[in-house]
Amino acid sequence: MKWKTTFQVAATYVGAVMGAGFASGQEIQQFFARFGGWGLAGVLVSTMLFSLLGWSMLDLQERWKVSSYPEFFDHLLSGRWGRWADGLVSVLLFVGMMAMMSGSGALFQEYFGFSRWFGIVLTGSIIALALWFRGEGVLWINTVLIPLKFVFCLGIAALAVFLAKSGDGEGIVVLTNPIVKNWAFSAVLYVSFNLTLAMVVFASLGKDVQRAGARLGAVLGGAALGIFAFVIGAALLRFPEVLGLEIPMVAVAGKLGDWPEFFYVIVLWLAMITAAIGNGFSLVSRVVETGILTYNKAAFILLCLLLPIAGVKFSQIVQFVYPLFGYLGLAFLPMILFFWLKR
DSSP: OHHHHHHHHHHHHHHOOOOOHHHHHHHHHTTTGTTTHHHHHHHHHHHHHHHHHHHHHHHHHHHHHHHHHHHHHHEEEEHHHHHHHHHHHHHHHHHHHHHHOOOOOOOIIIIIIIOOOHHHHHHHHHHHHHTTTTTHHHHHHHHHHHHHHHHHHHHHHHHHHHOOOOOSOOOOOOOOOOOOOOHHHHHHHHHHHHHHHHHHHHHHHHHGGSSSSSSHHHHHHHHHHHHHHHHHHHHHOOGGTTOSSSSHHHHHHHHTHHHHHHHHHHHHHHHHHHHHHHHHHHHHHHHHEEEEEESHHHHHHHHHHHHHHTTTHHHHHHIIIHHHHHHHGGHHHHHHHHHHHHH
């Protein structure tokens, strides 16, 4: 039973952090690979932080006996700041959905040559269908697709590193970002941004993660994230000519041939769908809790708001919006460690 809990928590941690931005290579490109070899050192820093903070979060949840993320934020930041954190999470979920729909548009445009808006509308339609079936639809899609996403994406990245021919590019393409200029701080921001979403997932599971073996699962989940990020980072540095693309890992998969590239595109698109559905369901459920709107009305309004603005470039969302949320989330990291160490 203990090892079952350990595995479930590790898989949940990986699923919460490893969205399509991760698997596409865009997040790893913006937060790590653009710093060259030092970026891989940044991956090691983020791995240690993910494991340490994951253990700390679950320890605090068990100590405080919380069963929802607003309750966790109230303990962590007090009532007023807890409400602010609750609002921040809602915005994060909205931006996460926008990023996945934008990424789908970029994928259809770069690989299939279709209009960006064709990919956005098609993805939005599938999200709407899944949300129509509520929790059952979300659980079914995640159960089928998340293991496939992890195994296939990691396998392609590893094969590209060891088997594909060296890249044609010369040197590393320097990607500028005025918001983040230091590799070590970039690693901290990456953890800060993603930890907020992981907190939401863990806190929502309540007693299901307040069991023996859960904290070890968080450590192993952090290690798994680090291994995956390191392999993707190594693949991007091996082929510097792909840096700067909207979906760099598709180009890396193409080094192995047409079929690996095609399957990576399909799995990546499915990963974008699962990430958007998870964010959408959490956001709609939170709105319903307030009593302002019914479930169907909230889902309809959410998609109507998203579709017109989903045309923003995927890389621009990851480059500028994600680090900004990372800065906002920096308040959580020291507070988690403070309360964890304060026995």
